[in-house]
Amino acid sequence: MAERVLMKGNEAIAEAAIRAGCRHYFGYPITPQTEIAAYMAKKMPKIGGVFLQAESEVASINMVYGAAAAGMRVMTSSSSPGISLKAEGLSYIAGSDVPALVVNVQRGGPGLGGIQPSQSDYFQATKGGGHGDYRMIVLAPASVQEMASLTIKGFNLADKYLMTSMILADGTIGQMMEPISFEDAEIETYEKPWALTGTNCERKHNIVNSLYLQPDELEKKNFERYERYKIVEENEQMWEEYMMEDAEICVVAFGIASRVAKNAVVAARKEGIKAGLIRPITLWPFPKKAMEAAADKVKHFISVELSMGQMIEDVRLYSGCKKPVTLCNRCGGMIPSPDQVLESIRQAQKGAC
Amino acid sequence: MMEHKRLTLFAGHYGSGKTNIAVNYALYLAREGKKVCIADLDIVNPYFRTKDSAKVLEQAGIDLISPQYANSNVDLPALPAESYRLVRDKSVCGIMDIGGDDRGAYALGRFVPDILAENDYRMVFVANCCRPLTRTPEDALEIMREIEGACGLKFTCIVNNSNLAEETDAEVIIGSMDYINKLCKLSGLPLWLHTAERSVAETLPELNAPVLAMDLQEKYFALPEGGSKLCQR
DSSP, X not given: OOOOEEEEHHHHHHHHHHHTTOOEEEEOOOTTSHHHHHHHHHHGGGGTOEEEXXXXXXXXXXXXXXXXXXXXXXXXXXOHHHHHHHHHHHHHHHHHTOOEXXXXXXXXXXTTOOSSBOOTTHHHHHHOXXXXXXXXXXXXXXXXXXXXXXXXXXXXXXXXXXXEEEEEEEHHHHHXXXXXXXXXXXXXXXXXXXXXXXXXXXXXXXXXXXXXXXXXXXXXXXXXXXXXXXXXXXHOOEEEEESOTTOSEEEEOOHHHHHHHHHHHHHHHHTTOOEEEEEESXXXXXXXXXXXXXXXXXXXXXXXXXXXSSHHHHHHHHTTTOSOEEEXXXXXXXXXXXXXXXXXXXXXXXXXX | OOOOOSEEEEEESTTSSHHHHHHHHHHHHHHTTOOEEEEEEOOSOSSSOGGGGHHHHHHTTOEEEOOTTTTTTOOOOOOOTTXXXXXXXXXXXXXXXXXXXXXXXXXXXXXXXXXXHHOOEEEEEEEOTTSGGGSSHHHHHHHHHHHHHHHXXXXXXXXXXXXXXXXXXXXXXXXXXHHHHHHHHHHTOOEEEEEEEHHHHTTOOOOSSOEEEEOOOOOSSOOOOSOEEEEEO
């Protein structure tokens, strides 16, 4: 049996990053993700890595940009308000086509908000946040084990597609403790001939840059980038299906909301309601293939979120508005109860019958 | 089962289980008919506090001293002046739940002169061999020394709280014996207790120290088992 350890979600991210070969961490403390930085501070000096607490979030994301340009596996982490501060750097990293891993352990917002869990940065993560045309691969863990496995996956995908992978977690999964193992981790490595590693006067120097003053050249860069994004959309959609074989009511939820939703699905089945769950694991690319298949089979979708309803727009979009979609939500740091989700399922069932 | 000291201080690595043990030990002493006071001195983590158990402590007649901002979501590491009550009032069995690692232990420093003057205390290192940063006895010893350096008080004994949360069984605890014995040898400290969730405690054979049977808080967001299909396309 694989060796089991007891970890907090935040610690699992840090340990997984180290195992994935990350030796450069730049961050700035903010609740509820500070354990990531604390873990890195403890471990990096012992393994010849860099832990650096920058003077601000803006500084730390630009340090990530620099280390990424040098071909390093590099990461930063923060929580909602801190990610807003990093948005400019995220856009520069995208515009320079370098790989990085960014973690957002979300808390309630907007503004300074609170320190309790939230999923209200869905738009920010999947639709932009920074300026310009760009995408990030957005991974949504629903357990401490997935905090680890998706961190490793995130590094692999970032290197493969030369873009930022974002782990979009929340305060609950960041803080909760569960037993996990690291044995199955598949760590991929990629050549980085574009990296700024010094020429030794043996090759033409590389340039990493997001400034293109000639519009035709900038347009070409964007076209090329979107060709790459298209490949990601075609190949990297990930999701979990639960009791979807004969489902009439399809609950869609990610992260901590999916754990509540799963229990509600079990409760609904006990009442004879054919409920099922689709849990997007990649929020971008959104699991369009799962939604399209479900839209032809089910009678009703319910989007369960810790926000005022952000993912619901993608549920409607990717199910082609073929079936009604309703929202079941709490926000501001509150979490829906299984009973609240169950009641939404019952209401949907009434409408569907 | 366990001879008690006037003061019992629980310190250790972040997430090693200090609060659970402090609360359960307080309840144990209360059941033994002692007048118990427990103080939350955690200045590190705004979540998972002694105050989460306020109701059960109150029902057991245990006096809880908790920071004003505990469980208020105000992430402010301030301790109340009444924390001194526990040190000064020698008629109570006092329990201190100290924050994780050396950072958490700084808060204990100001009470140390009183604690040493009275000299009727147990300074307990809580160890869990399943935690990644205390995976080896050497790692645990390093954290032990850092805590002692931060608060200026030496540990006097060790509690074996090795566990894998809901996956803990007798095997996990028995499997931790080598680790805990080595930590005792390295540090020169005696093993005071093992801990186990009540149902697991009942399955344990005779061990080299008493077992504190613990009641743990309900796990939220548990997942139904099986039936899931993971897809990538």
